[in-house]
Amino acid sequence: xxxxxxxxxxxxxxxxxxxxxxxxxxxxxxxxxxxxxxxxxxxxxxxxxxxxxxxxxxxxxxxxxxxxxxxxxxxxxxxxxxxxxxxxxxxxxxxxxxxxxxxxxxxxxxxx
Amino acid sequence: xxxxxxxxxxxxxxxxxxxxxxxxxxxxxxxxxxxxxxxxxxxxxxxxxxxxxxxxxxxxxxxxxxxxxxxxxxxxxxxxxxxxxxxxxxxxxxxxxxxxxxxxxxxxxxxxxx
Numbered sequence: 001x002x003x004x005x006x007x008x009x010x011x012x013x014x015x016x017x018x019x020x021x022x023x024x025x026x027x028x029x030x031x032x033x034x035x036x037x038x039x040x041x042x043x044x045x046x047x048x049x050x051x052x053x054x055x056x057x058x059x060x061x062x063x064x065x066x067x068x069x070x071x072x073x074x075x076x077x078x079x080x081x082x083x084x085x086x087x088x089x090x091x092x093x094x095x096x097x098x099x100x101x102x103x104x105x106x107x108x109x110x111x112x
Numbered sequence: 113x114x115x116x117x118x119x120x121x122x123x124x125x126x127x128x129x130x131x132x133x134x135x136x137x138x139x140x141x142x143x144x145x146x147x148x149x150x151x152x153x154x155x156x157x158x159x160x161x162x163x164x165x166x167x168x169x170x171x172x173x174x175x176x177x178x179x180x181x182x183x184x185x186x187x188x189x190x191x192x193x194x195x196x197x198x199x200x201x202x203x204x205x206x207x208x209x210x211x212x213x214x215x216x217x218x219x220x221x222x223x224x225x226x
Contacts, residue, residue, distance in 0.1 A: 034215075042220070043202055043217035044215075046216070049213075051213070094213055097206060098143065098167045098168055099157065099168050100145075102155040104152075104153075104154055105155075
């Protein structure tokens with residue numbers, strides 16, 4: 001069985017500061033990993049994904065994540081937070097595409 | 113053009129009623145899903161359909177019945193609505209295989225049962 005753990009249900013950063021959202025997964029097979037963002041009253045939007053190949057993946061809005069197999073992690077980072085980054089962020093994993101497992105989400109607050 | 117659309121966006125109804133939520137995707141995807149998001153933002157998969165066939169049916173009360181008339185549509189019918197059914201329901205679609213898998217989500221349907 002697969003699972004996803006997001007450490008920190010709430011993260012606050014100052015505008016311009018580094019954003020780091022943590023995600024650890026468990027999977028018995030090579031996983032496909034995703035980060036989604038959800039703005040208030042909207043659906044989830046794909047930020048970035050890891051399937052195969054390069055372990056550092058870049059996404060939209062300046063976000064990137066690094067797949068570290070030895071640490072079973074897929075942490076999301078952005079060098080400089082912007083007010084518009086305030087949202088809920090979800091990490092997800094799948095192996096077949098039929099069943100996705102989502103983390104419990106991390107609410108990001110950006111302080112001006 | 114909206115990739116994944118859901119109707120209605122808001123649904124307010126009384127306990128015991130029966131209601132349906134419709135979902136359509138125009139992305140040519142072969143797999144569609146229904147998720148329930150509770151008040152704490154926790155996302156739980158309910159159903160997954162691949163080429164109109166039920167693939168995933170999580171522990172969901174049998175009052176919930178999905179119907180997929182074709183690959184582009186996956187509707188959710190709920191019988192005898194209960195207070196605990198109040199949540200936001202999201203439809204999603206993806207192309208399974210070919211190393212893709214990312215899901216595209218609809219805008220959600222906020223269901224309130226009174």
